[in-house]
Amino acid sequence: MPPDADLANRQSGGTTSRLCPAGYDAARGKWRTTKFVVTFSRSAVNLTAPSSTEYSTKMRGQIDRATAPASGRHSPCPPPDLAPFVADPGPASARPATGTARKFAVLFGGLAIATFAFGAVPHAASWPQFRGALGAGLAADAHPPEKIGPNDNVLWRVAVPWSPSSPCVWGDRIFLTTFNEGKLEVRCHDAADGRVRWSRQLEPPGLEEHHRSDGSPAASTPATEGRRVVSYFGSFGLICHDFDGKEIWRYPMPVAESGGKFGTGTSPIIVGRLVILNRDQYQYSSLLAVDLATGQKAWETPRPDASGSFGTPALWHNDGVDEIVLAGSARLKGYALTDGTERWAIDGITGVVCTTPVTAGGMLYFAAWSPGQADSPRQPWAEFVKRWDKNGDGIVDLAEIDENRRDYLRGMDRNRDGRFTEEDWELLKKGDARADNLLIAVKPGGRGDISDTHVAWKYRRALPYVPTPLYYEGRLYFVRDGGLMSSLDPKTGEPFYAQERIGVNGNYYASPVAADGRIYVASLPGKLSVIKAGGSKPQVLHTADFGSRILATPALVGPRVYLRTATDLWAFGK
Numbered sequence: 001m002p003p004d005a006d007l008a009n010r011q012s013g014g015t016t017s018r019l020c021p022a023g024y025d026a027a028r029g030k031w032r033t034t035k036f037v038v039t040f041s042r043s044a045v046n047l048t049a050p051s052s053t054e055y056s057t058k059m060r061g062q063i064d065r066a067t068a069p070a071s072g073r074h075s076p077c078p079p080p081d082l083a084p085f086v087a088d089p090g091p092a093s094a095r096p097a098t099g100t101a102r103k104f105a106v107l108f109g110g111l112a113i114a115t116f117a118f119g120a121v122p123h124a125a126s127w128p129q130f131r132g133a134l135g136a137g138l139a140a141d142a143h144p145p146e147k148i149g150p151n152d153n154v155l156w157r158v159a160v161p162w163s164p165s166s167p168c169v170w171g172d173r174i175f176l177t178t179f180n181e182g183k184l185e186v187r188c189h190d191a192a193d194g195r196v197r198w199s200r201q202l203e204p205p206g207l208e209e210h211h212r213s214d215g216s217p218a219a220s221t222p223a224t225e226g227r228r229v230v231s232y233f234g235s236f237g238l239i240c241h242d243f244d245g246k247e248i249w250r251y252p253m254p255v256a257e258s259g260g261k262f263g264t265g266t267s268p269i270i271v272g273r274l275v276i277l278n279r280d281q282y283q284y285s286s287l288l289a290v291d292l293a294t295g296q297k298a299w300e301t302p303r304p305d306a307s308g309s310f311g312t313p314a315l316w317h318n319d320g321v322d323e324i325v326l327a328g329s330a331r332l333k334g335y336a337l338t339d340g341t342e343r344w345a346i347d348g349i350t351g352v353v354c355t356t357p358v359t360a361g362g363m364l365y366f367a368a369w370s371p372g373q374a375d376s377p378r379q380p381w382a383e384f385v386k387r388w389d390k391n392g393d394g395i396v397d398l399a400e401i402d403e404n405r406r407d408y409l410r411g412m413d414r415n416r417d418g419r420f421t422e423e424d425w426e427l428l429k430k431g432d433a434r435a436d437n438l439l440i441a442v443k444p445g446g447r448g449d450i451s452d453t454h455v456a457w458k459y460r461r462a463l464p465y466v467p468t469p470l471y472y473e474g475r476l477y478f479v480r481d482g483g484l485m486s487s488l489d490p491k492t493g494e495p496f497y498a499q500e501r502i503g504v505n506g507n508y509y510a511s512p513v514a515a516d517g518r519i520y521v522a523s524l525p526g527k528l529s530v531i532k533a534g535g536s537k538p539q540v541l542h543t544a545d546f547g548s549r550i551l552a553t554p555a556l557v558g559p560r561v562y563l564r565t566a567t568d569l570w571a572f573g574k
Contacts, residue, residue: 009010013016013381027346055563064145070414082478107164109294113493125191127170127555127556128168128226128270129222129223129267129269130269130553131513132555134315135572136360137470137471137512137513137553138472138514139514140515141558142515142559142560143516144515144559144572145559145572145573146518146530148561148570149544149545152542154572154573156570156571158189158194159567159569160488161185162216162567163179163216164509164551165220165222165564166221166267166553167562168221168555169565170224171226172190172192172227173188173189173190174191174555174569175189177220177231179217180201182501183201183202184201184202184204184236185200185201185202186199186222186231188243198244198245200241202233202236208235208256208264209258209265210261210264212407214407214551215263215264215265218264219265220234220264221552223267223268223275225292227242229241229242230267230292232264232277234264234268234335235255236249236252237254238268238275238290239251240275249294249295250295250508251290251295253279256306257283259309260308260410260411260412265310265311265354266278266311266313269314271315271324272292272337274289274290274292274298276313277313277494278311278313278326280309280328282307284302285302285304285328286301287301287335287340293470299339301335301341302563303326303328303333305328305331309326309352310352310355311355311356312328313326315337316334316357317359318334321336321343322336322337323335323337324405326357327355328483329364329431330347330349330431330435332349333346344446344447344448346449347451348434350368350435350436351434352411354368354465355367355467356468356511356528357567358469358471358476360471360490363441365441365476366439366462367440367464368464369463369480370437372432373435378425378428378429381422384420391506392428395421396420398418398419413423414427424545438458438459439463439469439478439493440455441490442454442495457493459495461495461498462486464480465481465507465528467479467508470512472514472533473514475487475490475533476488476490479512481506482501483496484500484502485500485531485538486499487538495536500537501539502521502531503543504523504525505525507523508521509550509551510523510551511539511553514533517533518530518531518533518541519531519533520561522563523555525549526565527543527544546565546570548566548568550566551566552564552565
C-alpha cells in the first residue's frame with residue numbers, strides 16, 4: 001500500500017497490512033517475517049495476526065503491554081520483538097486521538113522505523129551505527145558488488161578530512177565525524193553523489209591526547225534511529241542533531257583520558273530510548289545511558305576496575321533480560337539496560353580490549369588479543385632499558401624513545417609520569433597475570449561471577465587485536481594481523497579452518513562485514529579483500545589496493561558499499 005494511502009487510513013480509519021520483521025535470525029543472516037493486519041480508527045489501533053505464525057501470540061502480548069498505561073511499563077523501551085511495529089508517528093494530524101493510541105505511536109509508519117530494545121530496526125537502506133544494524137556487521141538483504149576498487153564499480157569519490165570513524169547511513173544520508181583544522185565536525189553527505197549536505201563544527205575546551213597516526217579526536221562512529229543522529233567526541237561529549245543538521249541537545253563531558261593515551265575508540269549505540277556509551281578511561285571509567293529525546297542522563301554506572309578500553313558496548317537479550325555487555329581490563333560484564341545494574345562478570349579475558357562482543361542464537365561471543373601473554377610475551381625490563389635508556393640512568397624517559405614508537409609504548413607508563421621505571425614494569429606484569437587472550441562463548445542465564453559456570457568453550461589461536469569477529473551463516477569469522485583468517489563452529493569452538501592466509505599482510509583495524517554470501521575485509525595499509533563465506537579455507541574472490549590507509553569499517557547498504565579511507569569517502573555499486 002502506498003504511504004499516502006496508509007496515511008489516509010490513519011486519519012479517517014481503515015485497514016492496512018504489512019509483511020513485517022518478526023525477529024532476526026542471526027544464524028541465517030536474515031529477518032523472519034510475518035503478516036499483520038492493522039485497523040485504524042480515531043479512537044483505537046487494533047492488530048490482528050494469523051494464529052499459525054509462531055511469533056503471533058508472543059507479539060500480541062507484547063503489543064498489549066506496550067499499549068498499557070505508562071505506569072505499567074518497566075522498561076525504557078518496547079520489548080524486542082514488538083519493536084519492528086513501533087514506527088515514527090508522523091505528523092500530529094495523522095495520529096489517533098486517544099492517549100492509548102498515542103502511547104502505541106503508529107504501527108507500520110511509512111518513512112522511519114523507530115528504535116527498540118535491541119537497537120534500531122534497519123531502514124531498507126541503512127547502516128545505522130558502528131558495524132551496522134544491531135552491531136552485527138551484516139546486511140541481510142543487501143547485494144553489494146563483488147568487485148570494488150579504485151577502478152571497479154565506482155559511483156563516486158569525495159575527499160574527506162582524515163579520521164578513523166566509520167560511515168553511518170540512513171536512506172539518502174551518510175553521517176561521518178571528522179577532525180578538521182583543529183575543530184571537531186559532524187558531517188552529512190548525500191548518498192547520491194557524496195556532496196556535503198551540511199556540517200556542524202565544535203570547538204572543545206581542549207583536545208584529548210591521542211596516537212598521532214592511528215588515533216584521532218574524531219574516532220567514534222555516529223549512530224541514528226532514523227530521525228536523529230548522535231555523535232560522540234572524547235574531547236567534548238555527546239551531541240545530537242536532526243537530519244537537517246539542527247542541534248537537538250548536547251551532553252558535555254570532561255576531556256577523556258584514554259588508556260595508554262591512544263585516544264577514544266568506542267562509538268555510541270542507540271537502544272530504544274537510550275544512547276549507550278562506553279566511557280572507560282585512565283580513571284573515572286563508567287558506562288553511561290542518556291535519554292535519546294532530551295539528552296538527560298538516564299543512569300551511569302561506575303567501572304572502577306576498568307582503566308581504559310576501546311570497544312563499543314553490545315546489547316544482549318539474555319534469558320529474557322535486555323543487557324548491555326562491555327569488556328575492559330581483563331573483565332567482561334553484563335549490565336541491566338533498565339538501570340545499569342551490574343548483573344554478571346567473567347574474569348580473565350584480554351587486558352587491553354579493542355573489540356566488541358557479538359551476540360547470536362541466544363549466545364554471546366567475545367574475542368580479543370593484546371600483548372603481554374604467552375603468544376606475545378612482554379620484553380624483560382633489562383632488555384627494554386638496554387635498548388632505550390640513552391643517558392644510562394636506569395630510567396627510560398619518553399623523549400629517549402624514537403618518535404615513531406613513542407605513541408605505542410607510552411601506554412606502558414602506568415603512573416603517567418613521563419618515564420618508565422622498573423615499578424611500571426611490575427605493575428604491567430601484575431596486569432598481565434590477570435588477563436588471557438582468548439575467544440569465549442557465553443551461555444545465557446548467569447548472575448554474579450560466571451567465569452566458571454557459563455563459559456561454554458574457549459579458543460586461543462590467531463585472535464584479533466582490533467577487528468571485531470563476525471557471526472555469519474552459522475559460523476564465526478575473525479582476522480588477525482598479518483592477514484590470517486579463521487572460521488569456527490559457534491556451537492563447539494572447533495575450527496572449520498584456522499590461521500589461513502588471505503594474501504594481504506599488514507595490520508587490520510576495520511572489522512569484517514558480510515552480505516550476499518561474501519565477507520569484506522580491509523587491511524590498515526589500504527587493501528580490501530572479498531572472501532567467499534563458508535568452505536574449508538577462505539576463498540579470495542577479489543582484492544583491491546586503494547593506496548590509502550583504511551581504519552574505518554565498510555558500510556553495506558542495499559546494492560552499495562561505502563568505504564572511508566584516510567583521504568576519501570567512496571561509494572561503489574552497479
